Amino acid sequence: MFKKILIANRGEIALRIIRTCKEMGIKTVAVYSTADKDSLHVKFADEAVCIGKPQSAESYLNIPHLMAAAEITNADAIHPGYGFLAENARFAEICGEHGIKFIGPTPDMIRRMGDKMTAKETMIAAGVPVIPGSEGLLQSVEEAKTIAKSMGLPVIIKATAGGGGKGMRVVWDESEIETAYNMAKNEARASFSNDGIYMEKFVEEPRHIEIQVAGDQYGKVCHLSERDCSIQRRHQKLVEESPSPFMTPELREKMGEAAIKAASAINYESVGTIEFLVDKHRNFYFMEMNTRIQVEHGVTEEVINFDLVKEQIKIAAGIPISGKNYMPQMHAIECRINAEDPYNDFRPSPGKITVLHIPGGHGVRVDSHIYAGYVIPPYYDSMVAKIITMAQTREEAINTMERALSEFVIEGVKTTIPFHQQLMRDENFRKGNFTTKFTETFKLV
Numbered sequence: 001m002f003k004k005i006l007i008a009n010r011g012e013i014a015l016r017i018i019r020t021c022k023e024m025g026i027k028t029v030a031v032y033s034t035a036d037k038d039s040l041h042v043k044f045a046d047e048a049v050c051i052g053k054p055q056s057a058e059s060y061l062n063i064p065h066l067m068a069a070a071e072i073t074n075a076d077a078i079h080p081g082y083g084f085l086a087e088n089a090r091f092a093e094i095c096g097e098h099g100i101k102f103i104g105p106t107p108d109m110i111r112r113m114g115d116k117m118t119a120k121e122t123m124i125a126a127g128v129p130v131i132p133g134s135e136g137l138l139q140s141v142e143e144a145k146t147i148a149k150s151m152g153l154p155v156i157i158k159a160t161a162g163g164g165g166k167g168m169r170v171v172w173d174e175s176e177i178e179t180a181y182n183m184a185k186n187e188a189r190a191s192f193s194n195d196g197i198y199m200e201k202f203v204e205e206p207r208h209i210e211i212q213v214a215g216d217q218y219g220k221v222c223h224l225s226e227r228d229c230s231i232q233r234r235h236q237k238l239v240e241e242s243p244s245p246f247m248t249p250e251l252r253e254k255m256g257e258a259a260i261k262a263a264s265a266i267n268y269e270s271v272g273t274i275e276f277l278v279d280k281h282r283n284f285y286f287m288e289m290n291t292r293i294q295v296e297h298g299v300t301e302e303v304i305n306f307d308l309v310k311e312q313i314k315i316a317a318g319i320p321i322s323g324k325n326y327m328p329q330m331h332a333i334e335c336r337i338n339a340e341d342p343y344n345d346f347r348p349s350p351g352k353i354t355v356l357h358i359p360g361g362h363g364v365r366v367d368s369h370i371y372a373g374y375v376i377p378p379y380y381d382s383m384v385a386k387i388i389t390m391a392q393t394r395e396e397a398i399n400t401m402e403r404a405l406s407e408f409v410i411e412g413v414k415t416t417i418p419f420h421q422q423l424m425r426d427e428n429f430r431k432g433n434f435t436t437k438f439t440e441t442f443k444l445v
């Protein structure tokens with residue numbers, strides 16, 4: 001087992017990883033930019049190293065600075081968290097070259113799943129349902145027109161180096177295809193230095209249901225049930241829950257089996273997530289595979305009573321997984337609380353927290369790094385807390401969330417708490433009647 005882990009991240013996920021390391025008796029090294037010198041993860045870690053200026057490129061994305069921090073503290077492993085370098089194959093490779101264990105899958109797995117067309121081809125070969133579309137990357141506008149004609153509109157053009165909604169264009173009319181093709185290609189080249197694009201039939205009003213998976217170094221793979229992440233705004237998840245209100249035992253069985261096929265196809269090693277689109281007829285299609293621990297991993301932890309970060313560290317240390325699959329024993333809902341103004345187009349609202357009261361009580365988990373007097377920096381993403389509530393039924397979990405949100409006091413900055421309070425009271429939400437289009441018609445009053 002590792003003696004010392006450097007956490008190459010900040011905020012709540014850095015704190016989350018430090019907590020599990022402490023329980024495992026593993027020493028921790030925090031890294032921080034000059035803007036994060038007063039952050040909680042710095043205070044909770046056994047050691048802390050300043051790795052540079054506030055801009056991520058000068059600090060949390062700066063591989064030489066991170067490797068130097070790992071060397072001088074003699075860390076034997078690095079946990080990347082999510083975001084930043086968590087899915088950067090080159091970073092994983094460099095860790096290996098320095099004899100430091102990257103806590104995650106191999107660079108090859110990261111690279112293959114990071115290329116969306118390669119990921120899709122891998123899934124087709126594994127017999128996992130994928131969304132109908134072009135075979136391989138589009139080679140010309142003419143080809144795009146031919147495929148769109150044969151599939152019927154609407155279609156969606158995606159960047160193979162994109163993901164998470166970046167580099168996607170939905171086409172509703174044949175006349176738009178040429179423009180959409182050229183713009184998608186140019187945007188992909190500009191954003192990802194890779195202009196590979198492909199086309200799919202657009203699945204209208206889908207749900208986004210993802211399956212948590214884990215695999216060890218010995219070829220064993222399991223699934224740890226689903227999360228419904230359909231409530232999103234501009235591809236930013238806002239609310240996640242498990243079990244999905246749209247799930248049936250048969251669908252869970254089939255999606256779990258498909259997720260295991262997907263992970264087994266690449267001999268997956270670490271924790272990961274298989275994202276599916278589910279249409280109104282409960283047909284499901286592989287969308288993407290995430291090779292990292294995700295923001296919303298706590299929802300799964302609470303419904304199956306399991307520490308996913310501990311599992312990820314044990315897998316990296318070569319410990320075999322049990323291989324058993326897990327089904328939800330509870331209902332859990334997570335609201336992401338961002339320092340943004342929901343009455344002003346969710347504009348970021350950094351600044352000093354003058355008054356703070358964190359909710360508690362039965363069925364409430366809050367993962368957060370903020371404290372009274374903490375100054376939320378403007379340089380990083382705006383999430384300041386995740387409230388997770390769990391209960392025997394979905395209705396009770398929603399009621400507990402409403403109660404917890406009403407207790408949550410954050411003064412000095414604006415937050416999305418009012419948005420979530422209204423969402424919990426929304427009739428369609430309470431009925432589980434929502435798709436990824438939900439927020440397009442949900443207006444905060």
Ligand SMILES: Nc1ncc2cc(-c3cccc4ccccc34)c(N3CC[C@@H](N)C3)nc2n1
Nearest residue numbers: 131156163164165200201202203208232287436
């Ligand atoms: N063929 C096909 N049809 C519908 C889709 C719908 C989504 C999607 C998924 C989740 C939220 C969305 C919000 C607006 C537009 C699209 C989505 C989607 N995503 C969004 C980000 C990435 N995970 C892939 N891919 C799609 N692909």
